[in-house]
Amino acid sequence: xxxxxxxxxxxxxxxxxxxxxxxxxxxxxxxxxxxxxxxxxxxxxxxxxxxxxxxxxxxxxxxxxxxxxxxxxxxxxxxxxxxxxxxxxxxxxxxxxxxxxxxxxxxxxxxxxxxxxxxxxxxxxxxxxxxxxxxxxxxxxxxxxxxxxxxxxxxxxxxxxxxxxxxxxxxxxxxxxxxxxxxxxxxxxxxxxxxxxxxxxxxxxxxxxxxxxxxxxxxxxxxxxxxxxxxxxxxxxxxxxxxxxxxxxxxxxxxxxxxxxxxxxxxxxxxxxxxxxxxxxxxxxxxxxxxxxxxxxxxxxxxxxxxxxxxxxxxxxxxxxxxxxxxxxxxxxxxxxxxxxxxxxxxxxxxxxxxxxxxxxxxxxxxxxxxxxxxxxxxxxxxxxxxxxxxxxxxxxxxxxxxxxxxxxxxxxxxxxxxxxxxxxxxxxxxxxxxxxxxxxxxxxxxxxxxxxxxxxxxxxxxxxxxxxxxxxxxxxxxxxxxxxxxxxxxxxxxxxxxxxxxxxxxxxxxxxxxxxxxxxxxxxxxxxxxxxxxxxxxxxxxxxxxxxxxxxxxxxxxxxxxxxxxxxxxxxxxxxxxxxxxxxxxxxxxxxxxxxxxxxxxxxxxxxxxxxxxxxxxxxxxxxxxxxxxxxxxxxxxxxxxxxxxxxxxxxxxxxxxxxxxxxxxxxxxxxxxxxxxxxxxxxxx
Amino acid sequence: xxxxxxxxxxxxxxxxxxxxxxxxxxxxxxxxxxxxxxxxxxxxxxxxxxxxxxxxxxxxxxxxxxxxxxxxxxxxxxxxxxxxxxxxx
Numbered sequence: 042x043x044x045x046x047x048x049x050x051x052x053x054x055x056x057x058x059x060x061x062x063x064x065x066x067x068x069x070x071x072x073x074x075x076x077x078x079x080x081x082x083x084x085x086x087x088x089x090x091x092x093x094x095x096x097x098x099x100x101x102x103x104x105x106x107x108x109x110x111x112x113x114x115x116x117x118x119x120x121x122x123x124x125x126x127x128x129x130x131x132x133x134x135x136x137x138x139x140x141x142x143x144x145x146x147x148x149x150x151x152x153x154x155x156x157x158x159x160x161x162x163x164x165x166x167x168x169x170x171x172x173x174x175x176x177x178x179x180x181x182x183x184x185x186x187x188x189x190x191x192x193x194x195x196x197x198x199x200x201x202x203x204x205x206x207x208x209x210x211x212x213x214x215x216x217x218x219x220x221x222x223x224x225x226x227x228x229x230x231x232x233x234x235x236x237x238x239x240x241x242x243x244x245x246x247x248x249x250x251x252x253x254x255x256x257x258x259x260x261x262x263x264x265x266x267x268x269x270x271x272x273x274x275x276x277x278x279x280x281x282x283x284x285x286x287x288x289x290x291x292x293x294x295x296x297x298x299x300x301x302x303x304x305x306x307x308x309x310x311x312x313x314x315x316x317x318x319x320x321x322x323x324x325x326x327x328x329x330x331x332x333x334x335x336x337x338x339x340x341x342x343x344x345x346x347x348x349x350x351x352x353x354x355x356x357x358x359x360x361x362x363x364x365x366x367x368x369x370x371x372x373x374x375x376x377x378x379x380x381x382x383x384x385x386x387x388x389x390x391x392x393x394x395x396x397x398x399x400x401x402x403x404x405x406x407x408x409x410x411x412x413x414x415x416x417x418x419x420x421x422x423x424x425x426x427x428x429x430x431x432x433x434x435x436x437x438x439x440x441x442x443x444x445x446x447x448x449x450x451x452x453x454x455x456x457x458x459x460x461x462x463x464x465x466x467x468x469x470x471x472x473x474x475x476x477x478x479x480x481x482x483x484x485x486x487x488x489x490x491x492x493x494x495x496x497x498x499x500x501x502x503x504x505x506x507x508x509x510x511x512x513x514x515x516x517x518x519x520x521x522x523x524x525x526x527x528x529x530x531x532x533x534x535x536x537x538x539x540x541x542x543x544x545x546x547x548x549x550x551x552x553x554x555x556x557x558x559x560x561x562x563x564x565x566x567x568x569x570x571x572x573x574x575x576x577x578x579x580x581x582x583x584x585x586x587x588x589x590x591x592x593x594x595x596x597x598x599x600x601x602x603x604x605x606x607x608x609x610x611x612x613x614x615x616x617x618x619x620x621x622x623x624x625x626x627x628x629x630x631x632x633x634x635x636x637x638x639x640x641x642x643x644x645x646x647x648x649x650x651x652x653x654x655x656x657x658x659x660x661x662x663x664x665x666x667x668x669x670x671x672x673x674x675x676x677x678x679x680x681x682x683x684x685x686x687x688x689x690x691x692x693x694x695x696x697x698x699x700x701x702x703x704x705x706x707x708x709x710x711x712x713x714x715x716x717x718x719x720x721x722x723x724x725x726x727x728x
Numbered sequence: 729x730x731x732x733x734x735x736x737x738x739x740x741x742x743x744x745x746x747x748x749x750x751x752x753x754x755x756x757x758x759x760x761x762x763x764x765x766x767x768x769x770x771x772x773x774x775x776x777x778x779x780x781x782x783x784x785x786x787x788x789x790x791x792x793x794x795x796x797x798x799x800x801x802x803x804x805x806x807x808x809x810x811x812x813x814x815x816x817x
Contacts, residue, residue, distance in 0.1 A: 152764075152779075152780055152783070155783035156783075158783065158784060158788070159757060159761075159787060159788070162791055163753065163757050163787065163788075163791050165791065165795060166750075166753045166791050166795060167753075169794075169795040169798055169799070170746050170749060170750060170753075170798060174802070288785070289774065290775075291775075292772070292773070292774040292775025292776035292781070293774075293775040294775075295775060295776060295780070296772075296775050398776070398777045398780045399768070400764035400765050400768050400779055400780075401764065401765060409765070413761065413762070416761055416764075417758060417761055417762075420757060420758070421758075442813045443813060444799075444802075444806065444812070444813060447795075447798065447799040447802055447803075448799045450795050450799075451792070451795045451799050454791060454792050454795055455792055458788055458789070461788060462784065462788050462789075465785070466784075711731060714739055715735065715738070715739075715811045716806055716811050716813050717806075717811050717812060717813045718735075718811065719810070
């Protein structure tokens with residue numbers, strides 16, 4: 042592909058030209074749709090336009106960059122300039138969870154949500170300092186490639202393949218879930234149909250051109266998603282802070298928010314609503330203590346009320362209400378218990394709002410310290426997990442040189458930083474807007490966006506007049522985190538086109554991450570498992586074909602698992618990071634920085650790290666039903682905090698007990714440490 | 729092949745740079761979190777309580793800067809010790 046006449050600098054110039062045109066074209070497309078909306082284009086059609094135009098575009102890029110060349114397919118020909126690789130990594134990295142969920146998490150959790158913001162950015166320091174330049178110098182196709190060369194042998198490669206597939210598969214399920222959700226919301230199609238429309242887009246792109254197609258599509262997707270994220274925030278920012286870069290000025294909004302929170306905490310009507318919830322929770326708890334008796338008494342009471350009203354010739358509406366209460370009364374004790382359990386949960390709504398900026402809230406010193414430990418646990422696992430996820434590390438194989446790999450990490454984090462330092466700002470602005478404009482408004486005249494969203498999806502927003510005063514109290518509002526990003530354009534009073542844009546951005550985020558992950562899974566199977574372990578004589582054509590075939594299989598399996606709607610997605614994502622941190626990070630980094638690290642050290646170390654991590658999750662996460670007591674109160678998501686040190690220490694001890702690696706391996710380590718070594722005999726770069 | 733003394737010096741310097749940047753990273757991540765309550769009540773910056781500012785913005789900007797500084801220093805070091813890759817064509 043790279044003919045001598047086609048130099049890197051010409052290529053860079055052309056890329057800049059193409060993507061400048063593309064960005065301009067996208068903005069023109071937005072303006073045209075905005076005009077069409079003013080002329081009466083319906084909302085559903087705006088949704089369809091965004092869906093089909095963007096997926097068509099990604100598929101088009103996939104078609105134009107299709108390839109069967111091995112180096113092109115696995116590592117985009119190793120000529121992706123650092124800035125473009127940065128954008129591609131940004132899109133690869135930022136998933137549906139970052140785009141749609143992050144601001145919502147911050148909205149709900151306040152300071153404690155910042156653990157995710159720090160964890161998902163700081164990890165790139167580790168990538169830059171310990172991995173990217175060395176992996177680029179090594180220059181093969183996959184992460185198990187490096188492990189196998191460095192530690193020698195099929196066992197290490199096999200373990201690497203297992204780890205890579207486990208982390209990536211868990212993660213890709215969450216992405217496809219996001220794709221289905223956004224497509225169905227954008228167009229009103231069913232969830233399942235949405236999954237398959239999105240999947241078709243992923244497949245056309247990744248299957249035709251592998252890493253090459255994925256890279257250039259991801260650059261396009263990054264541009265869409267960052268425009269989509271920043272546009273509504275800028276608008277909301279101008280309204281509340283007076284400047285178009287609210288990221289630097291929302292500190293003062295945060296202070297005003299603190300005052301509003303104090304007012305809400307002391308407001309008598311708010312206290313009244315909170316007391317109603319506290320009473321209901323207490324009653325539910327009391328009933329649960331003696332369910333049979335409570336059930337009989339409750340039933341007798343509603344029936345007696347009805348009889349009394351009828352006997353006293355009460356007005357018809359009161360009788361109707363009493364009849365309804367009798368009909369709604371649970372049919373048996375079991376159903377009643379379910380209802381009481383739900384009511385016990387209302388205790389959470391009886392608490393006053395937690396100050397947004399307060400770090401580690403807790404009733405006493407010990408509880409606060411546990412909150413701090415869990416904050417540290419999340420930051421630790423997300424950071425070291427970042428530096429271990431194969432679909433991210435793989436991206437640094439695609440740059441033209443070691444130096445470009447280093448600057449490429451820089452550009453990656455710049456691209457990611459833009460979104461991540463905006464998310465906390467969006468959370469504060471949206472919260473302030475909601476606390477001042479929605480809270481205290483009357484039920485008769487709710488803001489338009491609030492009544493619209495409450496109708497669309499009660500799990501995202503529900504407002505019920507609990508104390509019957511006709512005024513919205515904060516305690517009467519229930520918010521799903523995803524609402525914040527999705528509804529911001531409407532909160533800011535922007536036209537519907539911007540809502541469509543935001544949905545398209547969320548779709549871009551989910552698709553780009555899914556692309557990268559599926560490619561990682563397919564390559565681990567086709568390259569590492571089939572070619573390197575089973576059939577080393579396979580022709581390059583056969584390998585690429587097999588990789589494409591496996592990609593489709595992986596995608597369909599993932600879509601099937603997604604359609605089962607497995608539970609807690611945030612736990613799955615967190616678990617993927619913890620697993621990566623415990624298995625990959627120690628042996629990758631020690632393989633580069635410590636020549637003495639040996640084959641058995643790596644094997645036993647990886648096994649020990651992964652083992653302790655899985656053990657802690659399985660025995661502590663409620664889903665598995667074992668629920669042993671936590672160590673130091675650390676939540677099972679952060680199991681990597683035990684896995685990583687255990688793995689490191691095991692590698693150290695076992696390496697010292699087993700023979701040192703031979704001379705060839707020592708030379709390989711030297712080879713990766715120097716960007717260019719005169720007289721170097723090791724040739725690792727695969728073409 | 730046999731590495732020269734110059735090569736060893738390059739690697740030593742690389743380790744020093746890496747270690748220093750790693751310590752800065754550690755301070756602005758874990759030390760900052762450890763003292764978050766104290767930092768929050770100590771002062772405000774641009775209207776933010778200090779720990780909130782760092783966790784939401786300051787530390788992130790420092791991460792970006794650390795990676796940029798690392799790339800620049802290493803580029804210079806590569807040239808100085810003759811292990812750079814030359815101009816890519």
